[in-house]
Every structure is written in C-alpha cells, then in structure tokens.
Amino acid sequence: xxxxxxxxxxxxxxxxxxxxxxxxxxxxxxxxxxxxxxxxxxxxxxxxxxxxxxxxxxxxxxxxxxxxxxxxxxxxxxxxxxxxxxxxxxxxxxxxxxxxxxxxxxxxxxxxxxxxxxxxxxxxxxxxxxxxxxxxxxxxxxxxxxxxxxxxxxxxxxxxxxxxxxxxxxxxxxxxxxxxxxxxxxxxxxxxxxxxxxxxxxxxxxxxxxxxxxxxxxxxxxxxxxxxxxxxxxxxxxxxxxxxxxxxxxxxxxxxxxxxxxxxxxxxxxxxxxxxxxxxxxxxxxxxxxxxxxxxxxx
Amino acid sequence: xxxxxxxxxxxxxxxxxxxxxxxxxxxxxxxxxxxxxxxxxxxxxxxxxxxxxxxxxxxxxxxxxxxxxxxxxxxxxxxxxxxxxxxxxxxxxxxxxxxxxxxxxxxxxxxxxxxxxxxxxxxxxxxxxxx
Numbered sequence: 413x414x415x416x417x418x419x420x421x422x423x424x425x426x427x428x429x430x431x432x433x434x435x436x437x438x439x440x441x442x443x444x445x446x447x448x449x450x451x452x453x454x455x456x457x458x459x460x461x462x463x464x465x466x467x468x469x470x471x472x473x474x475x476x477x478x479x480x481x482x483x484x485x486x487x488x489x490x491x492x493x494x495x496x497x498x499x500x501x502x503x504x505x506x507x508x509x510x511x512x513x514x515x516x517x518x519x520x521x522x523x524x525x526x527x528x529x530x531x532x533x534x535x536x537x538x539x540x541x542x543x544x545x546x547x548x549x550x551x552x553x554x555x556x557x558x559x560x561x562x563x564x565x566x567x568x569x570x571x572x573x574x575x576x577x578x579x580x581x582x583x584x585x586x587x588x589x590x591x592x593x594x595x596x597x598x599x600x601x602x603x604x605x606x607x608x609x610x611x612x613x614x615x616x617x618x619x620x621x622x623x624x625x626x627x628x629x630x631x632x633x634x635x636x637x638x639x640x641x642x643x644x645x646x647x648x649x650x651x652x653x654x655x656x657x658x659x660x661x662x663x664x665x666x667x668x669x670x671x672x673x674x675x676x677x678x679x680x681x682x683x684x685x686x687x688x689x690x691x692x693x694x695x696x697x698x699x700x701x702x703x704x705x706x707x708x709x710x711x
Numbered sequence: 712x713x714x715x716x717x718x719x720x721x722x723x724x725x726x727x728x729x730x731x732x733x734x735x736x737x738x739x740x741x742x743x744x745x746x747x748x749x750x751x752x753x754x755x756x757x758x759x760x761x762x763x764x765x766x767x768x769x770x771x772x773x774x775x776x777x778x779x780x781x782x783x784x785x786x787x788x789x790x791x792x793x794x795x796x797x798x799x800x801x802x803x804x805x806x807x808x809x810x811x812x813x814x815x816x817x818x819x820x821x822x823x824x825x826x827x828x829x830x831x832x833x834x835x836x837x838x839x840x841x842x
Contacts, residue, residue: 441759579757586750586760604717607761624765627722688720 413438414459414559414593418468421454428454430615431468436608439589441581443606443623445599451615452595453492453563459593460489460561472559485514488557492564492595494548502532502547506554513555521554527576542568549577553584560584562594566601578605599692611695630694631669635676636660636683645679652697664689664697712747715756723758727766735775735786736797746776746784 414436421429429451436442446452457463458470461477461484470477477483496505510516525532528546530539536547545568552560560581566574582605584590596602602609603623610620630652636659646654646663649672653664660683665672669686676684689697713730715723734740749767753760767784770776778784812822 440761575757579754582753582757582760583750586753604723605757605759607759624722624724624762627720628725688722690720 413473414591415471415474416455416459416468417470419455419458419465419470420467421451421458421463421465428615429458429465432612432615432617434610434617434620436591436593438591439585440591440608441585441606442591442593443599443602443609444593444595444612445597445602445609446595446612447597450612452597452612455612456489456561456563456593456595460484460487462489486558487561488513488552488555488559489561490548490552490563490565492567494544496536496544496547498537499535501535502530502550505536505547506532506551509551509555513557515556517554517556520556521550524550524553524580527580542570542573545569546573546577549580553580556588558590560590560592562592564595564597566596574601581605599695626694627688629668630664630666630689630697631672632687632689632693633663633665633672633676634660634683634685634687635663635681637679638682641679641681645676649675664693712752712755715758724762724766724769727763728769731766731770732775732797735789740786742786742788744786745782746786748783 414434416432416434419429419432420427432451432455434455444452444455454463458465459472459477461470461480464478472483472487475483477487497508500508506521510518528550530543530546530550536544539547545565549565566577569577581590581592585592594602594606606623608621609623609626611618650666651663652666655662673684673686713734715726715730717723719726731740731746740746746767747755749760749763752758752763767776767778771778771784775787775789776784777787809822813819
C-alpha cells in the first residue's frame with residue numbers, strides 16, 4: 413500500500429503540492445489525473461524517493477520512502493523523460509539494473525525480448541522515441557517491481573504497443589499483485605485499466621474514488637411532463653446540474669438509479685430516461701461544482 | 712469469449728456482470744462449468760483483474776456462480792426464483808413496448824396473436840431439440 417499523508421512541497425516560493433492525502437491499495441491500478449503543472453510528477457517523485465517532501469509522510473508498505481534502500485529495491489519509477497546512459501546498449505543497461513535491483517529476473521528479460529522484438533545489442537540512443545519507451549518498460553518489468561510508478565507512460569506509443577504494454581501490466585497485477593500508479597493528463601488513456609482514480613489540480617487532490625462507483629452513482633436524467641410539473645419535483649434529490657431543452661428537462665443527479673426513478677415517477681412523467689455519464693462528463697460536473705477549469709484536465 | 716465496449720458509459724464491471732449473466736441464462740455456460748480465471752480473462756480483455764474479481768463477487772452474491780477455494784468459479788444451478796430479478800426487468804421493458812404498440816394502433820387481439828405465435832414456435836423448437 414502506498415500512503416501519502418499530508419504531503420506538501422514547495423519549489424522556492426511556489427507551492428506545488430498542498431497537503432495531499434492519497435492511498436493506493438496493494439494490487440490496484442491507480443490513475444492519477446491532472447492538467448500540466450498540477451503537481452503529478454512532483455508527487456510521483458516524492459513517492460519514489462527522488463525528492464523529499466517539505467511536510468507530511470510518504471510510506472510504501474508502512475515504511476518511509478526517502479533514503480530507504482529496502483523500499484526502493486521493490487519500487488520502479490518510470491519517468492516521463494527517459495534517461496539512459498549514453499552509448500549504452502539495452503544489454504549493458506540491463507546489466508546495470510541487474511546490479512541495482514535484487515529482484516531482477518533474467519528469464520523475464522529474455523521473454524520480453526521476444527515480445528518487444530528489439531535488438532538488445534543496439535545502442536539505446538539509436539532507437540526511435542517510441543522504441544526507447546518500450547525499452548524502458550522492458551527493463552522496468554524485468555526488475556519485477558512490487559510497486560510500479562509510471563509518469564505519463566504511454567506518451568509517444570502507437571495503439572498496438574500501448575495495448576501490448578497494458579496487457580503486460582494487467583498480467584503482472586493478476587499474477588503477483590503488483591501495484592501500479594499511472595499519471596496522465598488524458599483520461600481516456602487510462603480509463604480502461606484503472607480501478608481507482610485521483611484527480612489532482614493546482615497541487616490539491618480534488619477527488620479520489622473507485623472508478624466503477626464514480627460511473628455508477630451519477631446519472632443523466634431526461635424527463636418530460638405533459639403539464640408543467642410541481643416545483644417539488646427535484647426536492648430530495650442531489651441535483652448537480654439542470655437545464656431545459658424545450659419541453660424536455662435534462663439534469664445531472666447523484667444517487668442510486670432505482671431511488672431516482674422511484675422519486676420521479678411520482679410526478680407521472682411522459683418521458684423518463686436515466687443514462688450513465690461518461691467519465692469525462694462526471695469530472696466536468698463534479699468539479700464544476702468546485703469552480704475549477706475542468707476543460708484543462710480533459711484533453 | 713466476449714468483448715467489452717471501452718467507450719461505453721456503462722462501467723466495465725457492470726458490463727462484465729451483464730455479459731456473464733447473459734451467457735449463463737442462455738446456457739452458453741452450463742451448470743458447473745468453470746468460468747475463465749481472473750488472470751486469463753484479464754489478459755484476454757486487457758482489463759484490470761480487480762474489476763473482474765469484483766464482477767465475480769457480484770455474480771456470486773446474486774447466486775449465478777459459486778466459487779471453490781483454490782479451484783475457481785463455477786456456474787450455479789439456477790433455481791427459477793433466482794431468475795425473478797431478470798424477469799422483473801423484462802416485465803418493465805415489455806410494459807413500455809406494449810404501451811408503445813398500443814399507442815401506435817396495434818390492437819390487443821393482435822398482440823395476443825403474436826404471443827401465441829411466439830409461444831408455439833418456441834414449443835416446436837423445444838420438441839426439435841428432443842428428437
């Protein structure tokens with residue numbers, strides 16, 4: 413389990429993270445969403461012990477992360493800007509990781525070689541950008557991490573490779589309960605594999621929730637009446653948003669679908685439709701409440 | 712076995728539950744047949760194993776499957792009463808459709824005839840199975 417407890421961090425005078433509380437359960441795939449400059453990378457770097465927080469506590473499996481070799485041996489951080497030693501081939505880089513990570517699995521490395529079909533004797537700098545990213549995943553997964561921290565990992569990968577990598581990640585989660593945290597500014601990119609999402613904006617965590625709950629307990633209601641209904645129609649419902657389109661009313665309502673239908677049917681609507689929202693719509697409405705510029709987060 | 716719609720508004724977990732229920736109700740998955748393991752399904756569909764686990768748990772609660780520790784999940788023998796939830800849903804849908812049909816000018820005797828026809832053709836189908 414990764415626990416971030418009241419983490420704050422400032423660079424010079426600029427406050428980048430403000431009391432962030434976050435929890436990633438073991439074996440979970442957690443999507444950390446946020447616009448550029450929201451503080452995602454800083455949080456992930458604190459999580460992997462690269463930089464130290466000013467305040468608060470960051471622990472993995474109950475152990476403090478910063479300058480703790482034990483924790484770092486079981487954690488792999490894949491940065492958004494890749495770094496390899498210049499002139500190194502994949503093989504040489506692999507030897508380096510083998511010395512650092514006690515969990516290094518040579519067989520895994522060879523298996524993944526077949527899958528990625530990249531030449532391990534070639535210098536990494538000669539690979540294309542997307543191929544270098546694949547090399548990074550190849551090496552990362554060969555260290556058999558317990559915790560895999562990925563910062564914008566799918567940048568520059570084509571659809572086929574992206575699917576291939578997601579498939580590998582899912583297998584590791586299923587096989588050995590690997591825990592993954594993925595940051596992204598693109599919701600769609602991570603929607604399919606995450607079970608939990610957190611949204612970070614201007615250094616604060618706005619929302620943290622099970623992705624299915626997020627989708628299940630908020631609905632778009634389309635309703636029409638023969639005559640103008642009583643004013644009490646929406647009473648007792650948690651309405652996030654409401655508008656009229658001609659004679660049809662459209663509302664975003666939070667709650668259990670059965671309850672909402674039961675309540676509204678008392679007023680004998682001519683049309684009553686309940687639609688689930690897309691994740692994007694959910695974020696727009698949930699956070700529109702807080703007055704944030706959500707458009708930035710959803711690219 | 713089946714595909715999911717990642718663009719759908721419906722949560723993946725609900726899609727999974729519905730798809731598996733479909734397969735069980737329509738006897739594609741037979742009683743005591745083993746469901747694919749979480750691991751296999753996660754790999755096939757490239758979705759989060761936790762989501763699959765959750766769907767399996769839900770199906771178990773609803774009585775569609777049972778699990779044997781260390782062996783996996785299996786299709787449960789469904790008592791008729793356990794299909795009642797499904798029946799209720801269908802009834803609701805039917806009500807809507809029938810109201811629409813009546814509104815569009817279909818008479819109730821026409822509806823009755825339709826039901827009879829469907830019933831008879833189903834009986835014939837069942838007999839065909841036994842021959």
